[in-house]
Amino acid sequence: MTGVRKDFGVCPFCGSDDAEIDYDEFDGEYAFYKCSCNVCNKNWTDVFKAVYDGYNADDENGKEHLFDKDGNEL
Numbered sequence: 001m002t003g004v005r006k007d008f009g010v011c012p013f014c015g016s017d018d019a020e021i022d023y024d025e026f027d028g029e030y031a032f033y034k035c036s037c038n039v040c041n042k043n044w045t046d047v048f049k050a051v052y053d054g055y056n057a058d059d060e061n062g063k064e065h066l067f068d069k070d071g072n073e074l
């Protein structure tokens with residue numbers, strides 16, 4: 001099939017965005033989501049390449065601070 005826009009949660013078979021999405025596993029820098037289409041009932045797995053871009057951390061007062069991947073507070 002051609003001409004179907006493929007995006008996260010969009011069925012690669014019929015193009016519907018009416019899909020069930022379940023987190024499956026994280027492997028290295030890839031995350032896998034098992035998807036099933038509610039329209040054509042096909043299944044596929046969406047693959048994400050995760051890019052580490054920093055973290056949030058709470059200080060002793062419970063206030064959240066944002067840091068970039070070099071540890072600099074934002």
Ligand SMILES: [Zn+2]
Nearest residue numbers: 011014037040
């Ligand atoms: Zn479909």
